[in-house]
Amino acid sequence: MSVVPDSSTDASGVGADPRTGPAPGPSRAARLATRGIPLLVLLVLLASAPLFAAPFTANTLSRILIFALFAVSLDLLVGITGLPSLGHAAYFGVGAYTAGLVSIHWTSAAPVPVLLAAAVGALAAVATGWLAVRSGGVYFLMLTLAIGELVHQLAQSLSSVTGGSNGLFGIPSVRIGGEPLTLAGYVYWYVLAVAVLGFLGLWLVARSPFGATLRGIRDNEPRMRSLGYSPFRYKYLAFVVAGGFAGLAGGLFAALVRIVNPSDAGFTTSALILLAVVLGGAGTLWGPVLGAAVVVLVRDTFGPQLDGHGPLLLGVVFVVAVYVLPRGFAGLAGLVPGRRRSTGGTA
Amino acid sequence: MAGWFDANLVSILNGFAIGSLLFILAVGLSIVFGMMDVLNLAHGAFFLVGSYLAVSFVAGVSWGGFLAALAVAALFGLLAGGVLSGMTEPLARRPILDQALLTLGISLIVAEVLSIIYGNNVRSVPGPPGLDGSVQVAGSTYPTYRLMLIAVGLLLALVVWLVVERTSIGALVRASVADREMVSAMGIDNRKVKFAVLGIGSMLAAVAGVLGAPVYGARPGLDKTILILALVVVVIGGLGSVRGALIGALVIGQVESLGRALLPELASFILFGTLALVLIIRPRGLFAGKVAHS
Amino acid sequence: MSTTLLSLSGVSRHYGALRAVDDVSIDVPAGARHALIGPNGAGKSTLFKLVTGSMPVSAGTVTLDGTDITQLPEHQRARRGVSQTLQHSSLFLSQSVQDNVLLAAQRQHRSRRSLLPRRQAAARDRVRGLLVDVGLEARADTPVAALSHGERRQLEVAIALACEPKLLLLDEPAAGMSPAESSRLVGLLQSLPASVTLVIVEHDLDVVFALATSVTVLHLGQVLLTGSPDEVRASAAVQEAYLGTGREALFLDHPGSTQMEVS
Numbered sequence: 001m002s003v004v005p006d007s008s009t010d011a012s013g014v015g016a017d018p019r020t021g022p023a024p025g026p027s028r029a030a031r032l033a034t035r036g037i038p039l040l041v042l043l044v045l046l047a048s049a050p051l052f053a054a055p056f057t058a059n060t061l062s063r064i065l066i067f068a069l070f071a072v073s074l075d076l077l078v079g080i081t082g083l084p085s086l087g088h089a090a091y092f093g094v095g096a097y098t099a100g101l102v103s104i105h106w107t108s109a110a111p112v113p114v115l116l117a118a119a120v121g122a123l124a125a126v127a128t129g130w131l132a133v134r135s136g137g138v139y140f141l142m143l144t145l146a147i148g149e150l151v152h153q154l155a156q157s158l159s160s161v162t163g164g165s166n167g168l169f170g171i172p173s174v175r176i177g178g179e180p181l182t183l184a185g186y187v188y189w190y191v192l193a194v195a196v197l198g199f200l201g202l203w204l205v206a207r208s209p210f211g212a213t214l215r216g217i218r219d220n221e222p223r224m225r226s227l228g229y230s231p232f233r234y235k236y237l238a239f240v241v242a243g244g245f246a247g248l249a250g251g252l253f254a255a256l257v258r259i260v261n262p263s264d265a266g267f268t269t270s271a272l273i274l275l276a277v278v279l280g281g282a283g284t285l286w287g288p289v290l291g292a293a294v295v296v297l298v299r300d301t302f303g304p305q306l307d308g309h310g311p312l313l314l315g316v317v318f319v320v321a322v323y324v325l326p327r328g329f330a331g332l333a334g335l336v337p338g339r340r341r342s343t344g345g346t347a
Numbered sequence: 348m349a350g351w352f353d354a355n356l357v358s359i360l361n362g363f364a365i366g367s368l369l370f371i372l373a374v375g376l377s378i379v380f381g382m383m384d385v386l387n388l389a390h391g392a393f394f395l396v397g398s399y400l401a402v403s404f405v406a407g408v409s410w411g412g413f414l415a416a417l418a419v420a421a422l423f424g425l426l427a428g429g430v431l432s433g434m435t436e437p438l439a440r441r442p443i444l445d446q447a448l449l450t451l452g453i454s455l456i457v458a459e460v461l462s463i464i465y466g467n468n469v470r471s472v473p474g475p476p477g478l479d480g481s482v483q484v485a486g487s488t489y490p491t492y493r494l495m496l497i498a499v500g501l502l503l504a505l506v507v508w509l510v511v512e513r514t515s516i517g518a519l520v521r522a523s524v525a526d527r528e529m530v531s532a533m534g535i536d537n538r539k540v541k542f543a544v545l546g547i548g549s550m551l552a553a554v555a556g557v558l559g560a561p562v563y564g565a566r567p568g569l570d571k572t573i574l575i576l577a578l579v580v581v582v583i584g585g586l587g588s589v590r591g592a593l594i595g596a597l598v599i600g601q602v603e604s605l606g607r608a609l610l611p612e613l614a615s616f617i618l619f620g621t622l623a624l625v626l627i628i629r630p631r632g633l634f635a636g637k638v639a640h641s
Numbered sequence: 642m643s644t645t646l647l648s649l650s651g652v653s654r655h656y657g658a659l660r661a662v663d664d665v666s667i668d669v670p671a672g673a674r675h676a677l678i679g680p681n682g683a684g685k686s687t688l689f690k691l692v693t694g695s696m697p698v699s700a701g702t703v704t705l706d707g708t709d710i711t712q713l714p715e716h717q718r719a720r721r722g723v724s725q726t727l728q729h730s731s732l733f734l735s736q737s738v739q740d741n742v743l744l745a746a747q748r749q750h751r752s753r754r755s756l757l758p759r760r761q762a763a764a765r766d767r768v769r770g771l772l773v774d775v776g777l778e779a780r781a782d783t784p785v786a787a788l789s790h791g792e793r794r795q796l797e798v799a800i801a802l803a804c805e806p807k808l809l810l811l812d813e814p815a816a817g818m819s820p821a822e823s824s825r826l827v828g829l830l831q832s833l834p835a836s837v838t839l840v841i842v843e844h845d846l847d848v849v850f851a852l853a854t855s856v857t858v859l860h861l862g863q864v865l866l867t868g869s870p871d872e873v874r875a876s877a878a879v880q881e882a883y884l885g886t887g888r889e890a891l892f893l894d895h896p897g898s899t900q901m902e903v904s
Contacts, residue, residue: 084444086451131623135630138386138443138586142578143626145388146619149575153615209747209761216744219733226693226727227745227804228719267571271451278448312459318452322438322445 046192050185058188059256060300064293065195066252071276071288072202073245078274079283080206081238082218083133086141086270087148090128091243093155093265095121095250097162100171100260108172108180114194114251121247122240124151129239134232148270155262167261174255191252198248199289205241206285214238268311272299275314279321281330290329356487358608359601364493364562366600367500371555372573373580374507374592375548381524381587383541385435386443388450390552391574392457393427396420397556398565399461402470413475413557420553428549432542454570462567472560479561492561499558504593511589520544524587576603579618583625585632594633645704646671646838647692647808652701654687661687663862664701669808669855672835676849677842678873679859685842688859689810692840693725694718705808720748722807726797726814732785738796739781742768745803771799774829776822791818798826802833809833811841815848827851850874 046065050058070092077083095117102113132143155162162168173180174190181187205211216224217231224231254260263269272295280291298317303310325331376390397420404416431450438445473479474492481488511517519533523540563569580599584591602621606614625633647669654662662684669675677685690696692703694715702711710718733741743764750764772778775795780788788796794814801809811830815823827848830839843849849856849870856873858865866876873879 078444084442084447086447131626135582135626138380139582139626141386141443141447142582143622146575146579146582146622149571150615150619157612157615209743209764212740212744212747215736216733219735220731222695223731223733224744225715226695226719226725227800228716228748230714230716268455271455274448309459309463311455312463315452315455315457315459318448318455322449322452326441326445 043196047189050188055184058184060296062184062188062191062256063300064296065191066249066256067273067276067296068289068292069195069198069202069252070246070249071273071280071292072199072285073242073249074273075277075280075282075285075288076202076206076214076238076245077242078277079281079285079288080211080218081214081235083140083235083239084274085132085144085242086274087144087146087151087267088242088246088273089265089267089269090144090148090151091121091124091246092250092253092269092273093151093260093262094124095247096254096260096264097155097168097250098247099251099254100168100258101161103171103174103254104168107175108255109175109178110190111194113174113255114248117251117254118244118248121250122244124247125240125243129236129243133235133239145267145270148265148267152262152266155265162260162262165262167259169259171254171258171260173258187256191256194248194252198245202245203285210234210237268314271311271318272314275318275321277328279317279325279328281328284328284330287328287330355605355608356485357489358604360484360489360493360497361608362601362604363497363597364500364600365604366597367497367504368555368559368562369576369580369600370500370504370593370596371551371558372577373584373596374504374589375551376577377581377584377587377592378511378520378524378589379544379548380581382520382544384443384446385431385541385545386447386450387431387545387548388447388574389427389431389454389457390450390549390577391570391572392454392461393424393549393552394556394559394573395458395461395565395570396423396427397553397558398472398560398563398569399465399470399556400553401472401557401560402465402565408476410475416557416560417554420557421550424550424553425546427553428546429542431549432538432545435541435545436538454574458567458570465565467567469564469566471564474561496558496562508589508593576618579622581632583622583632585629585634588632588634591632591634644671645669646673646706647840648704649688649692650702650704652688652691652703653699654684654691654696655699660862662691665859665862665864666701667857667864667867669838669840671807671838674830674839674852674854675841676853676856676870677840677859678844678846678849678856679865682861683859684862685859686812687862689725689812689840689842692718692808692810693723719804722805723810724801724804724806724808725810725812726794726801727812732793732796732800734786735784737782737784738772738777738788739765739768741785741796742771742799742803745800746771749803749805767803771803774802775799776825791822794818795822795826798829802837806837808838808840811839811843813842813844815843815845823848 046061049061053061070088074085074088077085077088095114098120099113099117102108102116107113128147132140132147135143156165159165173182174187175181176190181190206214213224213229213234216227217229217234221231250264253264273292276291276295277288278291279294280289281287298313299310302313306313321328372390372394376387379385379387397416400420400423401413401416404412404419431453434449434453435446438449474490474495478492478495480491482491482494483489484494509517511520519535519540522533559573563573576599580592580595582595583598584593584595598621599618602618603614606617610617645668647667649665649667652662652665653660665684665688667675677688679685687696691698694710694713694717698711702709704710705718705721705723708721710721710723713721733744736744743761746764746767747761750761750767769778769781772781775798777792777795777799780792785793785796794817798811798814801811814830815826818826823845830841830852833839839852841849841852853870855867856870857867858873858876858879866873866879868876
């Protein structure tokens with residue numbers, strides 16, 4: 001169903017002039033320019049934000065970056081691989097607890113906590129993903145939901161380690177070269193640096209032949225098998241990679257807010273991040289970044305006024321998004337490049 | 348062995364009570380998915396509505412209140428299922444995820460509305476008069492209401508089993524679980540069947556909420572706990588299988604109850620371990636009603 | 642040429658009482674161009690599925706290059722060099738022509754583990770070459786959903802060849818192609834090196850006799866005859882089978898090619 005609008009616009013474009021194969025050289029340079037320059041501008045703007053923005057704004061931007069990384073890691077599963085997970089916060093939570101515990105009990109020197117958070121997040125995905133991926137289909141939905149709840153309950157019941165429902169607090173500030181980062185601006189730069197590296201990593205995975213294989217499995221699993229691919233192995237690996245990057249995002253989260261609650265691994269967080277992906281447009285990578293920004297802004301702006309009933313708003317947005325934005329913001333934006341491509345064909 | 352059995356008799360009986368409740372919940376969830384391909388994540392929220400209805404009608408004070416709560420819950424479930432059936436209709440041709448997201452959104456809304464109305468405190472509900480006491484069972488005292496719950500659960504299980512296995516409606520259910528095209532091939536309006544199945548499934552969930560209130564009380568978050576347990580039961584039993592839902596509910600009831608009594612810190616691990624074990628041996632659950640589904 | 646690449650021995654597939662493929666034994670020598678013909682429902686497509694492993698056999702063994710592959714899953718058979726084009730096009734519709742072939746080619750060029758797209762240069766070159774071979778070079782960036790039926794068939798062939806197969810199974814590759822496209826396909830298949838062994842199911846007997854070095858006639862799931870094209874043309878048994886089922890049934894979907902040279 002999602003294929004049809006795309007193909008029709010492309011068909012009209014190609015039908016107008018079927019012989020115009022874009023010459024590879026200039027088009028690649030042009031594409032690099034049209035995509036790279038705005039990206040560079042955005043990066044410079046983001047990097048200079050603390051210089052002119054209030055600490056509160058830097059803090060909000062940090063949250064957005066973390067949730068965006070988290071959302072893009074989920075998009076690798078939902079959009080690229082076609083595995084909709086309802087429990088992705090489990091790995092985010094595992095990463096956050098790992099980074100928190102490492103910082104409290106060992107060292108908060110960057111980048112040790114976040115790297116360990118990513119590693120343990122990936123390990124948790126190794127341990128739990130095998131079952132969910134092997135079962136597949138609607139079982140995948142149910143099992144990821146169950147895994148998320150399992151981690152949530154563990155965080156609550158292992159109170160000697162995690163602090164139980166009080167949360168894990170007293171996480172020390174990140175240290176760089178022995179100096180703790182206490183100012184919001186410095187923490188923001190740290191978050192920005194790690195998150196950008198994370199985005200780059202996920203983008204490379206999605207763009208790589210491995211990513212192409214995942215998209216092939218999403219579109220036509222039997223055919224991939226006949227081409228000699230073992231879909232299970234690729235899906236499992238994608239699950240682990242997604243878990244690792246979710247753990248990385250969780251590690252950053254622990255460094256930013258310096259308290260981790262069981263609910264950070266729970267169902268509401270999973271639902272929130274899935275909403276960011278769906279709202280932004282699954283499978284596009286940039287869509288979920290936008291989705292995460294909207295979700296965080298809406299939650300931070302309206303959440304306090306709703307007297308703790310933020311999930312109500314979340315639920316309403318879910319229901320509306322399913323009907324109104326079946327392909328997210330990216331679906332809206334997709335109308336524009338589609339038109340440009342078809343007019344480009346005739347020019 | 349006999350000593351262990353005696354010492355844990357209360358836990359084992361609790362396991363049966365939980366199992367009965369889980370069966371009533373899970374059978375609806377399982378058949379709704381098996382027949383209609385709708386993964387209803389609002390099932391737990393409907394249960395919680397039932398529990399809070401028991402609070403509102405002060406079901407513990409009189410049988411009138413208890414029965415009124417049951418009747419209102421049944422009516423609510425039917426209506427909610429009907430609404431849900433209408434809402435999922437435009438999504439029928441879309442991926443399963445979209446329906447899951449819709450029901451997820453609804454479950455968040457319902458749960459928050461309940462917490463706005465009833466607050467965030469745990470509300471306890473005593474059993475109805477005559478059932479609020481305890482009886483002696485093999486030397487242990489045990490709440491009378493839970494014994495009744497076991498009996499009601501087994502009775503309902505029998506009724507559902509008879510309906511599904513012995514009636515023409517049941518034959519339709521079984522046929523369409525095995526082959527989704529069956530309903531339309533037999534010339535029956537798919538939407539009516541969906542309406543009925545979702546209505547009855549949701550009704551069972553809300554009724555289970557009232558029945559479960561004297562055991563679990565009513566509190567925010569109960570909907571998720573219950574939904575997860577019901578999903579585990581459905582996965583273990585096999586989607587669309589009544590027998591699977593019964594066996595799965597009894598197994599998970601015992602695992603949950605004994606796990607919480609013996610190893611409280613690891614109870615959720617044990618639950619997940621059981622699920623994993625079943626799926627490793629039987630990837631489609633114990634009684635897979637539906638073979639190929641993706 | 643004398644070694645056997647594919648050997649089927651007593652291969653059967655039953656659906657309850659129905660024997661779709663019944664005790665079929667065929668040896669295909671390496672480098673052969675082997676055709677499977679027979680009326681609709683003779684079991685040709687099912688036999689292909691048993692060879693590729695997308696469907697398990699009920700009985701019998703499938704041997705590739707001297708190794709028993711009966712128990713191997715489909716993707717492992719594919720890695721051993723079994724490739725196919727499917728009767729009903731099964732492509733990645735949302736992706737471009739080039740990316741479709743690349744999915745098959747990247748597995749051969751050890752680049753699938755690389756994160757850097759640049760490393761795929763070898764695979765991309767191979768894709769470009771294959772698209773030229775099948776005549777789709779101008780459509781490289783077109784999404785598959787926008788291709789015509791004939792173009793999709795050409796793409797199927799390019800994808801199958803990108804797997805660098807030892808054994809290439811072609812299920813009605815010319816179905817729905819224009820005469821020009823069809824003769825281009827025959828030319829392409831004729832030009833394939835002897836290291837690729839072809840097994841082809843085709844209703845268009847012009848295509849069959851232009852290509853085949855040996856022919857097996859299937860009838861009701863059983864082998865009626867295996868022999869050279871001349872032997873098959875001359876066989877009384879084949880004529881009888883064809884006359885028995887009636888030509889209309891045989892070539893129902895191809896009324897244009899009923900001028901068979903068998904008689």
